[in-house]
Amino acid sequence: MADAIQKKRIALFGSTGSIGTQALEVIRANPTLFEAEILTAQTNADLLIKQALEFSPNAVVIGDETLYNKVKEALSSTTTKVFAGEAALEETADFDSYDMMLAGIVGFAGLKPTLKAVDKGKAVGLANKETLVVAGDIVMQRAYEKRAPVIPVDSEHSAIFQCLVGEGRNKIEKIILTASGGPFLGKKPNFLVNVKRDHALQHPNWTMGAKISIDSATLMNKGLEMIEAKWLFNLQPEQIQVVIHPQSIIHSMVQFEDGSIKAQMGLPDMKLPIQYAMSFPQRIKNDFPRLDFKKFANLGFEEPDVKTFRNLALATEALYKGGNMPCILNAANEIAVWAFLRNRIGFLDITAVVEKTMQHTAFIEKPTLQEYFETDGEARNFAASLMKL
Numbered sequence: 279m280a281d282a283i284q285k286k287r288i289a290l291f292g293s294t295g296s297i298g299t300q301a302l303e304v305i306r307a308n309p310t311l312f313e314a315e316i317l318t319a320q321t322n323a324d325l326l327i328k329q330a331l332e333f334s335p336n337a338v339v340i341g342d343e344t345l346y347n348k349v350k351e352a353l354s355s356t357t358t359k360v361f362a363g364e365a366a367l368e369e370t371a372d373f374d375s376y377d378m379m380l381a382g383i384v385g386f387a388g389l390k391p392t393l394k395a396v397d398k399g400k401a402v403g404l405a406n407k408e409t410l411v412v413a414g415d416i417v418m419q420r421a422y423e424k425r426a427p428v429i430p431v432d433s434e435h436s437a438i439f440q441c442l443v444g445e446g447r448n449k450i451e452k453i454i455l456t457a458s459g460g461p462f463l464g465k466k467p468n469f470l471v472n473v474k475r476d477h478a479l480q481h482p483n484w485t486m487g488a489k490i491s492i493d494s495a496t497l498m499n500k501g502l503e504m505i506e507a508k509w510l511f512n513l514q515p516e517q518i519q520v521v522i523h524p525q526s527i528i529h530s531m532v533q534f535e536d537g538s539i540k541a542q543m544g545l546p547d548m549k550l551p552i553q554y555a556m557s558f559p560q561r562i563k564n565d566f567p568r569l570d571f572k573k574f575a576n577l578g579f580e581e582p583d584v585k586t587f588r589n590l591a592l593a594t595e596a597l598y599k600g601g602n603m604p605c606i607l608n609a610a611n612e613i614a615v616w617a618f619l620r621n622r623i624g625f626l627d628i629t630a631v632v633e634k635t636m637q638h639t640a641f642i643e644k645p646t647l648q649e650y651f652e653t654d655g656e657a658r659n660f661a662a663s664l665m666k667l
Contacts (some may be wrong), residue, residue, distance in 0.1 A: 282486040287375065288556065289316035289400075290384030291367065291391050294325040296487040297431065297552065299407040300382050302329060304553045307564065311434060315532055318367060318391075321345065327352040332547050334358065337374055339366045341387075367391045372398060378556065380431070381406045382490050385612050393647075399424040403555035406433035407506040408612075412605045413650045414509030428510065429555040434503055435510055436551035437529035437542035442511070443559075444463060445534070453511065454531040454539075455503055457582060458483050458522040460495040463524060466586055470492070475618065475623035483526040483546045492615045496628055497582060501593020502611075505604045508597060514599045520579045520590065527569065545569050588629045592636065601643040602653040603636065609657035610635035627665075635661045 288305065292298045293314075294599035305312040314333040319326040320341035321396050328354055330338050332633075337359040340349045361370060364387075371379065372393035379395040380403040387407035395402050397420060404410070410417055419425070421428050430436050430553075434455050434658055462470060463482050479488060487489040493499035504518045528545040533539045545567055553564060584591040589611070596603040604652055614631040617623045623631070639657045642649055 285310065286377045286556065287310050287315035288312055289373070289376035289379045289395070290314055290382065290455060291316075291318050291371070291379060291388065291661070292320075292384065292406075293329055294322040294381055295384060296485070296490075297380070297382035297548065298470040299325075300549050301382065301552050301556070302333065303594065304549055304556060304564075305333065308562065311562065316370050316373065318370070320383075323348050323517065325351075325581040327655065329628055330356065330358050337361060337370050337373070339363075339370050341543045343554055350624045358434065364390075366583040369395050370597075371395050372394070373553045374398075377401065378403055380556070381409065382431075384408075384487060386412055389417075393417060393420065396424055396426045396428070400547075401427045401429065403429050403431050403552070404435075404510075405552070405612060407432055407435075407502050409606050410509045410655065411502050411608045412507040413645075413647060414505065414604075416508045416650070417565060418512075429558055430510055431548075431551050431555045432503060432506070433528040433546070433551050435507060436554060438507065438511060438532055440532075440542045440554065441532040441540040445532075445540075449535045450511065450517060451533045451535045451537070452517045452519055453507060454519045455500060455507065455523055456526070456528050456530050456532065457497065457500040457520055458494070458526045459522045459524055459582075460497065462495055463522065464583075467626060470586070470625050475621055477617075478625060482524075484548070486548075488619055489612075492618060493611070496586075496625070497587035498589040498611055498628075499634075500582070501590045501596075504593060504607065505597050515594075518597070522581050522582050523578065525574055525577055527574055527577055537556065561658075589632065592629065592632055596636065599641070601641055602639075602645045603641060604635050605645070605650050605653045606639045606657045607632060607652045611657050613661040613667070614665070617667060622667065623665055631664050632659050634664055 312333045318339040324343040339361045344608045350360045371391040378401040382393045382405045392409045445610040453662045479491045528541045596607040610632040614628040
């Protein structure tokens with residue numbers, strides 16, 4: 279019964295991004311179940327102010343310190359506390375006043391606040407896949423020690439998580455991550471060499487932020503998801519398979535050791551996995567559009583083209599190699615995507631930058647957290663030097 283759910287106080291890290299704004303839609307639709315306790319943004323002060331005025335959080339953080347006074351003044355008539363800067367993200371993640379963190383900060387920047395929440399034993403709704411790509415071993419070990427539930431928000435990992443409910447004692451043979459193939463499915467390098475930013479941002483099925491849209495177009499997103507899945511579900515690399523499924527109706531599948539496969543299906547809508555993570559273990563009623571099978575006469579599946587979309591091959595290599603290699607992969611990719619979005623490099627150059635950075639940066643088999651931070655910095659600097667940024 280929905281009435282039995284105690285009102286959950288949500289700390290929304292990355293409240294102005296694609297995940298954050300959709301999470302606030304879920305909170306807005308369920309004011310008796312959820313409240314926004316903390317909201318954070320990096321540079322979008324205007325939207326953060328608007329959100330704070332509507333949801334009256336206990337605290338807001340603006341990452342860009344030059345915008346502190348603007349936010350402080352706009353909220354001066356409210357009881358909301360205003361903080362600024364990177365350190366403030368960690369400090370608010372250390373607050374006792376929330377029940378669940380929704381980790382929606384894009385990229386490596388999400389790691390430190392997420393670790394703080396885990397160390398506090400807080401539930402984490404994880405939409406930031408880079409946190410586990412970079413330091414999955416440390417994050418999941420700490421989550422285990424602190425008994426902090428990590429509930430995936432990514433649609434694919436949410437699908438696997440949902441398929442595993444009630445299957446705790448049953449062994450997984452493999453998981454099958456579905457990928458839409460992005461806007462360039464079936465294209466070859468001679469086409470991709472001329473792809474421009476705006477073209478790459480046009481995803482056929484999902485509406486997402488710029489970084490993840492480019493990662494979907496290069497298939498890096500699926501590679502990062504493979505690495506994330508390894509840590510989330512305690513899998514070996516060979517238990518993780520990717521299949522192209524252009525309709526994005528099956529969000530992922532689990533095959534058990536008896537050969538039976540469970541799939542989680544639905545229309546491509548991120549609000550569903552966001553709501554599920556926030557309300558878990560209950561499901562709550564909503565008015566989202568429903569899947570009508572009559573409108574999807576065919577669901578197709580094919581092997582990914584890793585010769586053309588080599589990012590997926592590089593991510594698979596990092597998955598098998600382990601250590602700090604996924605951290606190197608992620609750092610180089612973040613810098614390369616940043617450069618591509620500013621028209622500094624071509625679409626296929628993203629892969630070249632990632633590959634060269636993986637070859638160049640020192641490999642560490644069992645890194646400490648500090649070594650992960652150092653690896654990230656080193657890989658970023660090398661990637662940036664390749665592009666003369």
